[in-house]
Amino acid sequence: MTLGAPTASPPLSVTEHLDRILGSVTRLPAVTIPIAHALNLTLAEDVHAAVSVPSFDNSAMDGYALRRVDAAAATAETPVAFRVVADLPAGSAENPRLGSGEAARIMTGAAVPDDADCIVPIEDTDQGTQTVLISRAPQAAAHIRREGADVRTGDTVLTAGRVLGPRDLAAAAAVGVSDLSVYPAPRVGVLSTGSELREPGTPLERGQIHDSNSLLLAAMIAEGGGIPIQLGSVPDDNNAFEEILRTHADQVDAFVTSGGVSVGAYDIVKAVLAPLGVWFGPVRMQPGKPQGFGRFPVAGEPTTAATGPAIFALPGNPVSVFVSFEAFVRPALLTMAGRSQIFRYTQRVTTSVGWRSPAGRAQYMPTIVDWDDAGTASIRPATAGGSGSYLVASLAKANALALVPEDVTEVFAGDVLTVTLVS
Ligand SMILES: Nc1nc2c(c(=O)[nH]1)N[C@H]1C(S)=C(S)[C@@H](COP(=O)(O)OP(=O)(O)OC[C@H]3O[C@@H](n4cnc5c(N)ncnc54)[C@H](O)[C@@H]3O)O[C@H]1N2
Numbered sequence: 059m060t061l062g063a064p065t066a067s068p069p070l071s072v073t074e075h076l077d078r079i080l081g082s083v084t085r086l087p088a089v090t091i092p093i094a095h096a097l098n099l100t101l102a103e104d105v106h107a108a109v110s111v112p113s114f115d116n117s118a119m120d121g122y123a124l125r126r127v128d129a130a131a132a133t134a135e136t137p138v139a140f141r142v143v144a145d146l147p148a149g150s151a152e153n154p155r156l157g158s159g160e161a162a163r164i165m166t167g168a169a170v171p172d173d174a175d176c177i178v179p180i181e182d183t184d185q186g187t188q189t190v191l192i193s194r195a196p197q198a199a200a201h202i203r204r205e206g207a208d209v210r211t212g213d214t215v216l217t218a219g220r221v222l223g224p225r226d227l228a229a230a231a232a233v234g235v236s237d238l239s240v241y242p243a244p245r246v247g248v249l250s251t252g253s254e255l256r257e258p259g260t261p262l263e264r265g266q267i268h269d270s271n272s273l274l275l276a277a278m279i280a281e282g283g284g285i286p287i288q289l290g291s292v293p294d295d296n297n298a299f300e301e302i303l304r305t306h307a308d309q310v311d312a313f314v315t316s317g318g319v320s321v322g323a324y325d326i327v328k329a330v331l332a333p334l335g336v337w338f339g340p341v342r343m344q345p346g347k348p349q350g351f352g353r354f355p356v357a358g359e360p361t362t363a364a365t366g367p368a369i370f371a372l373p374g375n376p377v378s379v380f381v382s383f384e385a386f387v388r389p390a391l392l393t394m395a396g397r398s399q400i401f402r403y404t405q406r407v408t409t410s411v412g413w414r415s416p417a418g419r420a421q422y423m424p425t426i427v428d429w430d431d432a433g434t435a436s437i438r439p440a441t442a443g444g445s446g447s448y449l450v451a452s453l454a455k456a457n458a459l460a461l462v463p464e465d466v467t468e469v470f471a472g473d474v475l476t477v478t479l480v481s
Pocket residue numbers: 250251252254255267268269270271272316317318319320321322325345346347348372373374375376378447448
């Protein structure tokens with residue numbers, strides 16, 4: 059056991075700490091993967107249509123393909139008879155010749171014979187299979203979906219930088235593309251520290267608590283477009299902590315740890331990582347004051363190389379974990395995932411009650427946004443205890459974080475604050 063080193067670094071503002079982090083992380087190298095695995099990833103290269111959509115003239119209706127001129131006189135009272143010379147379900151490769159007075163029965167999506175110039179829907183016929191009576195004169199080119207009406211071969215269908223949603227994947231598939239160049243989701247090892255931690259569901263003895271940070275972090279990583287890798291929890295033991303990081307360093311793009319970064323005698327995270335060059339110090343925020351950030355060296359590389367996985371050493375208090383993730387980890391992971399939009403949208407909202415905020419620290423208050431009947435939003439703290447960093451159960455009620463600037467020590471009802479809606 060190594061004693062935690064006292065904090066030496068001067069306090070950073072939230073912006074200074076975030077700038078250092080964003081200056082250190084870069085997007086991951088692009089990879090080419092099957093479309094089916096590309097949901098929510100950022101596209102690295104434009105996608106061009108390999109085939110037109112539609113790729114052939116096809117019928118928009120179940121009906122009959124024929125030459126319009128032959129049915130020009132058709133009315134309900136004086137229907138015109140056609141000989142049915144072919145039957146064309148969708149997928150048929152047939153291209154039957156159609157002479158005067160001849161029709162092909164055709165289903166939606168089937169290729170229109172070259173000799174036909176319109177489709178008569180079955181509603182305007184007697185649905186005959188040998189001969190068919192057409193009871194309404196068709197419009198020119200009626201119900202034919204033309205080749206290339208949507209996109210033509212070579213057209214740009216999706217542009218680089220796009221975050222791929224379900225419709226993007228469908229568009230890529232439709233234009234004949236099977237693989238996409240994307241920035242991969244960062245793989246993030248999640249490790250909780252603390253001898254007091256027990257698995258959720260385990261009965262607790264005096265002094266023990268359930269490990270909620272592992273779940274919180276893994277879920278936030280997944281929600282933020284990363285792939286969480288649960289490494290469980292380690293007791294306050296320097297060697298056990300370092301060993302688990304070393305074991306996984308070459309398998310992850312980042313680590314997020316919680317706990318053990320303050321000034322206590324058992325703050326192992328700082329004790330192990332600070333000598334490896336990871337920065338530790340206070341950030342002028344509440345909650346989330348003690349922070350650590352740097353790179354964890356991969357075996358065989360010099361500890362000074364900035365090539366190992368990024369490591370975010372967050373404080374242990376659960377609300378601090380949540381706020382720290384929102385403020386620092388989420389934008390960094392989104393950067394690694396190639397996103398250009400790395401911050402959530404904010405809005406200015408009026409507070410319906412007041413509260414106190416510590417001097418010289420930006421306060422992140424978990425809040426509930428209420429909307430009145432007129433659609434006007436207001437916020438109130440989500441928990442009776444304000445931004446107390448241990449209030450993990452009440453944190454679930456919050457749907458927003460309100461930011462109180464460093465120099466404000468009291469928020470009054472009616473004040474307007476910058477609010478980030480969180481999920
Ligand atoms: N003398 C001082 N003490 C503390 C200071 C300070 O400046 N001087 N800072 C306080 C602040 S602010 C914070 S935040 C915490 C951060 O401490 P650590 O990062 O070292 O975290 P721990 O001591 O390990 O744990 C803090 C708290 O959180 C609970 N915890 C830890 N891990 C989990 C988990 N996985 N799931 C749920 N809860 C967890 C832990 O039991 C503690 O109650 O330091 C203050 N102290």
